[in-house]
Amino acid sequence: MPNATRGWAIPTATDIAFVLAVLAVTASALPMALRPFPLTLAVLDDLGAIGGKPSFLPLPAAVVVLAVFGLLQPRRVRSAFLYVLLGVAAWVLLHESGIHPTVAGVACGLLMNVDGDPSPATRADHVSRPISAGFAVPVFAFLAAGVPLDLSALGGVFTDRIALGVLLGLVVGKFGGVVGGVFGGAWLSVRLGFARISPDLVWRDIVAVSVLAGVGFTVSLLIGDRAFQGDTRATTAVLMASVIASLLAAPLLRIRVRTRARDDI
Template sequence: MITRVRSELTRYLRTETVGGTLLLAAAAIALLWVNSPWGDSYVTMTETVLSIGPLHLELTLADWTKDGLLAVFFFVAGLELKRELVVGELADPKRAALPIIAALGGVVTPALIAFTVGHGVPGMDRGWAIPVATDIAFALAVLAMTGSRIPASARVFLLSLAVVDDLVAIILIAVLFTATLSMLWLLAAVACCGAWALAQHRRIRTPLVYVPLALLSWYALHEAGIHPTLAGVALGLLTRVRPDPDEEQAPATRLEHLVQPVSAGLCVPLFALFASGVPLNAEVFGELFTDRLSLAIILGLLLGKTIGIFGISWVAIRLGVAKRPAGLGYRDMFALSVLGAIGFTVSLLVAELALGDIGDGSAEELAKAAVLVTSMAASLAGSALLLRRGRVHQARRDADALEPE
């Protein structure tokens, strides 16, 4: 079982690394496109409405990527979280303690900083949640490219932290962005989730059951007034992760193999393409470091995440509440904490949800620009620290290899 879990973790990291690279490429294309002479065509594309008449769904392409494609991303996150909680790193309370504590520190501290700096700014009653999430794909991609000489425990720590981090962000999305609630549709969504769990219990395997249930639960949550991506998380958490004796793989493992490449290689990059098109000019750059909204996000992400993750981890280890990951020093953990400041997918989503209906949209664009610039700064700073730490670890391994037996 341990060997299977480790091999699944390796495969997951490999896929997310490729997905992170595609995400960066899609974001770069969006930024270049919207700031080019053809920028109007980008806006036209994102605002094109694709409707499904019988279901009364009239969403723009940007909304379809935000509400539809990200549901697939959150489904994979739910599967990974369930696997980690049942048979992975988070199943062992001693191993789970540090990433859980670090994730909570990395949520509370950015939120407090953002709320304090941006208090009174329109939209910050919910916008304080923008800097609370770490982007799994982006952070793992940076770690894979620049931290190959860091012990493998660094990847496990960062992944576990990001999974818990995203769970908290998902809960915040459900609480903060549910304005009106239709109980009838909510009950329909609960019924779909119950049917999914029952089908798992009865060991039903045909997609003819699960695909309709997934679509119905998504539609029911959308009509209920709850962000429909939460359907993905719920169904992921209701999927079995332990294989039966007659099964080579558990359903969660099979679904991850099937869905994760689609999520990392298509859904998340497409969301980045539609969400990252922010006009960057002298005026925007000037406001980035003077406007309280953008400062709240920048300081919340860059300082809040780093201080929150590393500071609470250091305290927990010193107090004996948690153990430091094998092979990692405090400087390694500080470098990983800087990577935790990479807030992309979920941060952009929260920015749209919190600020999309305020004014002429300039607040949303400024918030997205702050997320993009800060994430890039965190990735560069984290990369530099990881490369330095990698050289230190390699030098130690070389020294150990030269010692006589």
């Protein structure tokens, strides 16, 4: 199908807000060590998904701005205005370089200092959470979805090659695709010594969360809109895949909760 490859990155993204919401509802009793896994996954796959064709003139300037942002953290500089200014500058420079400016927010988040009580990262989260969770995410989801969820649109997902590819990519490919998917990648990383699994976890816990990684709501919708402007096929597939992945992962997580509770008796 012509230009179908433009949407290759749609199934790459994981929506961490919805993943953590499902974990909180279905598996709050599982060890806290399980939470960093989807958080790390979401950062890495979003970075891989939203990159573009770079223009290298503004890119070094963006790197310098982000470096200054990071160097100010351990020096306990508290000026919110300065950090906002640096963040906006990084956003603009990355946009001009051809890389999606969302990366600026991810990079600033990774550079935030987490030491101290409360840490700069904790204070920033406290200030920004009402805006991001209460306004930005719902508004983005509402505006980005923009698809009529009637029976014909839902049924068309299973007959359209682009929509079906997105659906299978999120539900099947994210868990165990050609190169192992999320679970296979995690297992291989541990086997090769690049990472280690927490003593509080077992591989069956990782299996359940890897299925949940198929929830690709917000960033997948953004990529789909950029790849197929005005075409709702990919958007409908993302919404269906996110629901299916949640429904598949929820019972797996509940089984892990019950198994752990029984083993602790």
